[in-house]
Amino acid sequence: MKTTAPRRVIPGFGLTFGLTLTYLGLLVLIPLAGIFLKSAGIGWQDFWAATTSRQVVASYRVSFGISLAAAAANMVFGCLAAWSIVRYRFPGRKFIDALVDLPFALPTAVAGIALTSLYARTGWLGSIFYPLGLETAYSRLGIFIALTFVGLPFVIRTLQPVIADLDIEIEEAAASLGAPRFQTLWRVVFPALLPAMLTGFALAFARALGEYGSVIFISGNMPLRTEITPLVIVKFLEQHQVEHATAVAVFMLVCSFVLLLGVNILQRWSESAGAARA
């Protein structure tokens, strides 16, 4: 039989694609373009000055550094949590599964206030951690706690279906071929999960970078030490310096885009490496 151009099973490509473009254009592309346009209003020199002043640079370090750390922590613990929820049967499993979504739904300001009252020196958890020398609120550690909180569901929800699809028989085969447990984990399970872990990492990282509401309550907002970049942007806005605010926003957008692109490439690579091995 002669093969013709593959016909799409589901009709309506033109319509759906057009709608997608309109939708994305109105909600994402045009607003983003607006930000670029607005920031262009201050000229190259001011743009550079606004985005590289010492306080702003310090805030990038805080924002990017702690977001990366929080996403990394989430990647590890989120993976464990997803594994437990999918693979094991225990009382309260459904409840815990539902609990995971809470950081999605909770207004971030509420999360920030709750975390601060728990982790401040006078709070339940703070009263345990402070004597140990851990300042869990009004510090970088506090920011880390808040960012871990908001990012956690991204990793778990990304990994759950992948773990559920993982064939237990492959692990059994590895074991029956004499692979010790650790080797099975490292050579069989881990490569299969890595792409999803990276996706979860990227999502949690992106979410953490943009987080404002919960962080400002727990961070203490000290210039150079615990100021996140979104707060710097708000500071410019409050000073009626819209162009400066958008300049910093553009800088941040570009950096995040490059970072996320990197994660994407890494993920492609790990997928194809996994496929090649299999």
Add this chain to the structure above:
Amino acid sequence: MKKKKVRSAAFILTSILIACLVSGCGPRERADIELLNISYDPTREFYLEFNRAFAEHWREKTGQSVIIRQSHGGSSRQARYVIDGAPADVVTLALAYDIDAIAREGLIDPDWQRRLPFNSAPYHSTLAFLVRRGNPAGIKDWGDLAREDVSVITPNPKTSGVARWNYLAAWGWAAREFDDDEDLVRDYITRFYRNVPVLDTGARGASTTFMERGIGDVLVNWENELLLALRRRGDDFEIVIPSVSIRAEPTVSLVDRNVDRRGSREAARAYLEFLYSDFAQELAGRHFFRPSDPRFLDKHRDRYPQIEMFTVDEKFGGWEPATEKHFRDGGLFDRIYLAR
């Protein structure tokens, strides 16, 4: 999986429904005139009561029904909304500078502050200290806030209107104390802010940090905010009035371009003038603002002790130069931290 999708769709639909009910997508009240008052945070309760009284007053006078909608938030952000096109008929904000910002965009007559008595500030307030019961840190005046053993809670001047007042009040005190020797004043301000462990973004946040989290020996905040706090938790805290403080004047204005477009100028003007009526002055006094009409201020002397006050115009030549010198990027406030 499918069940989950159905469930989340149901969840989204219910959320939208609830949002509609709460925000009033449904049938709306009808009125002859609608006014929008864009205000800042601590005035919520005051205007709730004031609006009801004004609606009654306006009906008696003209026979028209009027609905006043109010919006509250951080003062400079509220100003931003108006600049970006929020259809406010009147603005009642924390500082004249924010209204100036709207005026610069051509929405308000540049001469707005002279249109109403008392610099267009029908009520005013000042800054005072809140300390823990018994004043264990012995805080008496601005000088104590720079002591090495004291921890001070005040929000960030970059994000909070009240924090700018705090900073300027401390500066004003120091300028007098040190005979305008700028080096000494700057040294004082630097030591003051080194005592601040947390820079909240707003006045309420700072109150929470001090009162609920137990951080700091002293909170610098609006007198009205402190009196409100005292009403709730009077057993745990007390107010200390410094020797001198700043006269904080929340100002009000018509938004000329909006009232002309909407044809609401007459009602909006009456609304603002009603703020100076005996009723409103008394009401402001009850809501912890110092009435600008001296007759009503004297009546509430037990609540509002006499205090020497200076204004931003007297000490700093207005908000524009004060902002330029202290709060701009790389200004004196930034340098406190950059110098470390």
